[in-house]
Amino acid sequence: MTIDASVRLEAAPASAPTWGARALTVVIGLAMPLLCLLVGFSVAALKPRDLQAWLLLGLMLGFTHFSRGFIGRDISSWGTLRVPALVLANGLFTGWVVFLFLFGLYFPEQFAFERRRRWLKWVVLGPLFAFGAADILLDVGRSEDFRLAQLVYPFQRGTAGLALALRMTTIGAFFASLATKAGKASASDAKRRLILLYAGASLSMTPSFALVIASVVTTGHADLSRFPPWIYLPALAAILLFPLTMAYVVVVHRALDVRVVVRQGVQYAFARGGLRVLQLLTTFAVVFAAAWLVVDPATNRPQKMKVIGWAVLVAILVQRFAVRLAGWIDRRFFREAYDAEQILSELAEEVRTMVETGPLLRRVTERISASLHVPRAAVLVKDGSGYRPAFARGYSAPPDTAFAETGGTVRRLKEEGAPLRVYLDDAESWVRRRAEVSDGERDALATLQTQLLLPFAVRDDLLGFMSLGPKQSEAPYSGLDLRMLRSVATHTGLALQNSRLTEAIAREVAQRERHRRELEIAREVQEQLFPQNFPEVPGLAYAGHCRPALGVGGDYYDFLALADGRFGLAIGDVAGKGIPAALLMASLQASLRGQTLNGSQDLAAIMGNVNRLIYDASLANRYATFFYAQYEPVSRELVYVNAGHNAPMLFRDGDVLRLDRGGAVVGMLPVSPYEQASIVLRPGDLLVGYTDGISEAMDSADEEWGEERLMDAVRQGADLPAEPLMRHVFAAADAFVAGAKQHDDMTLVIVRVS
Amino acid sequence: MKGSGRPTGRYLLLGLLLLGTAAYQARISFEIVRTLGGPVDVRGPVTLEALGPHITRVQPEAEAAGLRPGDRLLAVNGQPARGVSPLARALARSRPGDVILSPPRGTG
Numbered sequence: 001m002t003i004d005a006s007v008r009l010e011a012a013p014a015s016a017p018t019w020g021a022r023a024l025t026v027v028i029g030l031a032m033p034l035l036c037l038l039v040g041f042s043v044a045a046l047k048p049r050d051l052q053a054w055l056l057l058g059l060m061l062g063f064t065h066f067s068r069g070f071i072g073r074d075i076s077s078w079g080t081l082r083v084p085a086l087v088l089a090n091g092l093f094t095g096w097v098v099f100l101f102l103f104g105l106y107f108p109e110q111f112a113f114e115r116r117r118r119w120l121k122w123v124v125l126g127p128l129f130a131f132g133a134a135d136i137l138l139d140v141g142r143s144e145d146f147r148l149a150q151l152v153y154p155f156q157r158g159t160a161g162l163a164l165a166l167r168m169t170t171i172g173a174f175f176a177s178l179a180t181k182a183g184k185a186s187a188s189d190a191k192r193r194l195i196l197l198y199a200g201a202s203l204s205m206t207p208s209f210a211l212v213i214a215s216v217v218t219t220g221h222a223d224l225s226r227f228p229p230w231i232y233l234p235a236l237a238a239i240l241l242f243p244l245t246m247a248y249v250v251v252v253h254r255a256l257d258v259r260v261v262v263r264q265g266v267q268y269a270f271a272r273g274g275l276r277v278l279q280l281l282t283t284f285a286v287v288f289a290a291a292w293l294v295v296d297p298a299t300n301r302p303q304k305m306k307v308i309g310w311a312v313l314v315a316i317l318v319q320r321f322a323v324r325l326a327g328w329i330d331r332r333f334f335r336e337a338y339d340a341e342q343i344l345s346e347l348a349e350e351v352r353t354m355v356e357t358g359p360l361l362r363r364v365t366e367r368i369s370a371s372l373h374v375p376r377a378a379v380l381v382k383d384g385s386g387y388r389p390a391f392a393r394g395y396s397a398p399p400d401t402a403f404a405e406t407g408g409t410v411r412r413l414k415e416e417g418a419p420l421r422v423y424l425d426d427a428e429s430w431v432r433r434r435a436e437v438s439d440g441e442r443d444a445l446a447t448l449q450t451q452l453l454l455p456f457a458v459r460d461d462l463l464g465f466m467s468l469g470p471k472q473s474e475a476p477y478s479g480l481d482l483r484m485l486r487s488v489a490t491h492t493g494l495a496l497q498n499s500r501l502t503e504a505i506a507r508e509v510a511q512r513e514r515h516r517r518e519l520e521i522a523r524e525v526q527e528q529l530f531p532q533n534f535p536e537v538p539g540l541a542y543a544g545h546c547r548p549a550l551g552v553g554g555d556y557y558d559f560l561a562l563a564d565g566r567f568g569l570a571i572g573d574v575a576g577k578g579i580p581a582a583l584l585m586a587s588l589q590a591s592l593r594g595q596t597l598n599g600s601q602d603l604a605a606i607m608g609n610v611n612r613l614i615y616d617a618s619l620a621n622r623y624a625t626f627f628y629a630q631y632e633p634v635s636r637e638l639v640y641v642n643a644g645h646n647a648p649m650l651f652r653d654g655d656v657l658r659l660d661r662g663g664a665v666v667g668m669l670p671v672s673p674y675e676q677a678s679i680v681l682r683p684g685d686l687l688v689g690y691t692d693g694i695s696e697a698m699d700s701a702d703e704e705w706g707e708e709r710l711m712d713a714v715r716q717g718a719d720l721p722a723e724p725l726m727r728h729v730f731a732a733a734d735a736f737v738a739g740a741k742q743h744d745d746m747t748l749v750i751v752r753v754s
Numbered sequence: 755m756k757g758s759g760r761p762t763g764r765y766l767l768l769g770l771l772l773l774g775t776a777a778y779q780a781r782i783s784f785e786i787v788r789t790l791g792g793p794v795d796v797r798g799p800v801t802l803e804a805l806g807p808h809i810t811r812v813q814p815e816a817e818a819a820g821l822r823p824g825d826r827l828l829a830v831n832g833q834p835a836r837g838v839s840p841l842a843r844a845l846a847r848s849r850p851g852d853v854i855l856s857p858p859r860g861t862g
Contacts, residue, residue, distance in 0.1 A: 005819040009796040011850035029786040048764040067782050072789035077842035144837040149805045291777035
């Protein structure tokens with residue numbers, strides 16, 4: 001029999017909740033889920049590639065499941081979306097247990113056994129998922145169709161104890177994992193974070209955990225409401241501690257950067273992505289508000305549309321002013337990052353104008369140190385085949401390290417051409433994995449406490465690099481740091497190259513200046529070797545001049561006042577040019593002067609001795625051509641020996657006689673026979689001695705002036721006195737070469753007999 | 755940073771997850787905020803067994819309408835009541851004094 005029954009509904013008894021219950025509702029039902037969503041989604045959005053960020057998100061979502069316990073009317077009274085909501089609500093609970101387990105397993109590093117036996121975790125996860133699925137079916141069935149619920153019920157009832165035990169064990173395993181890892185952690189940072197997390201998790205969950213166990217032990221099922229409110233309210237409120245600790249550890253203690261994957265540090269990611277966080281917040285607020293309004297049965301459709309429209313508008317505006325807002329946020333909230341950016345971009349400008357290596361490196365190191373708060377930094381520059389510290393600050397002793405040019409570190413820096421992170425304690429990092437990075441280099445990096453290497457390179461040339469130690473804050477180097485440092489490094493590289501070139505040029509200039517001064521001194525010395533006084537010789541007028549090609553030269557001429565009023569005349573040409581020739585010329589001069597002191601008239605013997613002296617004083621391939629003559633004013637007899645020199649010309653009555661008797665060049669052979677010849681000069685004779693610099697003077701087309709033209713020039717000026725005639729001949733030669741470069745020393749000696 | 759571009763797929767997943775959980779949490783928050791002010795709801799006139807349609811307890815107003823413990827709930831306001839949802843929804847939309855038309859009642 002079926003009947004219709006019309007029930008007139010009564011109001012529920014007016015029993016307002018206590019303030020304690022209200023506070024708990026606000027904290028666990030409203031505040032905690034919001035916080036959890038915010039932290040979880042922020043971290044996952046900032047680090048979408050990071051497994052641990054997703055684990056954190058899962059865990060945070062899990063913690064939102066508590067809010068279901070605070071609603072007055074169950075989800076089954078909701079509208080069309082109640083089934084997905086029921087699935088989600090149960091999923092969040094299962095997810096809470098699962099992600100606690102996984103987080104314990106993978107954070108901050110996975111346990112070694114997980115790497116070896118990946119299937120092992122499914123022993124726990126499989127049943128957890130099965131129990132979770134049963135919960136969902138039961139919950140949905142109860143709401144939608146009792147038959148479904150009754151189908152699942154036997155399984156659910158049969159395994160309820162097991163499910164509870166497994167869930168409690170899993171949560172216990174989470175604590176055990178954190179405790180184990182905190183105990184084993186070697187790095188102080190990691191240890192500190194784990195201990196913090198462990199403490200937070202314990203304080204958060206132990207009270208409820210204990211109550212649940214007490215309840216199970218006494219009544220056989222978990223029901224906290226059987227305890228007095230003053231016990232279970234604080235216990236439940238304490239749960240909020242876990243997401244708070246988690247957020248604190250992640251944001252302030254940069255929990256997610258313990259390992260490589262997350263090295264960059266969430267805190268810095270927050271700083272760098274200040275805008276992204278804001279965008280996320282706006283988006284979150286918009287989505288949350290829109291979702292609220294959509295699900296709120298009290299709001300009608302046009303109102304909802306209007307609100308959603310506004311929300312979209314706000315989202316678009318945020319996007320549009322993103323850049324300007326980013327700058328403002330950086331300045332306002334992340335002053336340090338902003339300042340560093342400012343300082344480093346100024347530095348990049350500044351180094352361009354610096355030309356001295358020392359001050360440049362000091363400046364760059366100090367500014368980077370100051371702006372990023374890096375106490376220890378060193379610059380290593382190329383020095384021969386390796387890189388050695390050129391400037392360092394913050395180390396107790398100047399670091400004595402070197403990196404070979406062929407070593408792995410330098411090669412890696414050349415390959416990369418960009419700031420390179422160094423993780424000495426990470427076995428997966430290049431520093432440890434690469435075979436060509438030697439232990440010595442690793443030691444050097446450890447000595448320098450390197451966390452970042454900054455190459456100063458111009459194209460393929462690595463001029464040097466900077467080693468940056470850990471930041472004072474222990475924060476890892478962020479992507480923004482790296483971008484700024486890269487720009488500084490580029491400019492420093494160019495400046496370093498400039499300064500190197502400038503220094504090289506300065507060195508070269510200094511060296512040339514020294515050479516020039518030495519040459520100048522040599523020239524002055526050599527000038528002293530040429531005749532300083534011109535003895536009066538009756539019936540003779542003479543002049544001589546040497547014009548060296550390179551300041552000093554190997555040409556030689558001399559006028560000697562000898563015993564008995566005789567007059568010595570010499571002209572010679574040392575093979576070669578410049579300083580080497582000049583030295584031998586000095587030797588020739590000294591030898592001749594020495595040999596003529598005793599007044600000997602045996603010119604052949606004098607020449608033989610000179611030959612021997614020059615031979616002994618010079619290298620095998622050094623020699624000189626040399627003409628020496630002695631004139632007796634009374635007899636007008638000119639006795640001479642010509643040792644391979646261009647035969648002097650004797651102009652007499654339109655003819656030209658050549659004084660070519662003598663022997664071989666001096667200095668070539670240890671012993672060389674010479675013969676002397678003599679000729680009696682007549683008034684009107686004109687004797688012209690010259691070196692090949694004169695006769696072989698060349699114009700720019702490499703045509704030689706030649707002896708014919710020399711003779712023509714002498715004949716043209718035949719009426720001139722000796723000195724003007726000499727100048728005339730030089731002028732004629734100069735006119736011929738027409739400014740072409742003088743390639744050899746030019747010497748001319750003129751003797752006029754009157 | 756080297757490697758692939760933006761992980762679009764992951765952002766998409768994140769977006770969907772955000773949408774779902776935010777909507778759920780918003781609805782929950784809505785319920786909670788309503789609850790904070792104290793119960794403005796109607797009293798449930800009957801209590802059903804845990805996983806079935808049978809009435810275990812009746813309030814006076816249900817008793818007045820002729821409902822008894824052990825009766826089986828078949829429909830609410832003409833909606834067949836296969837689960838608790840129809841009754842829960844009907845109660846959620848009601849104010850004290852409203853009349854809900856229950857079911858042809860089954861005594862079996």
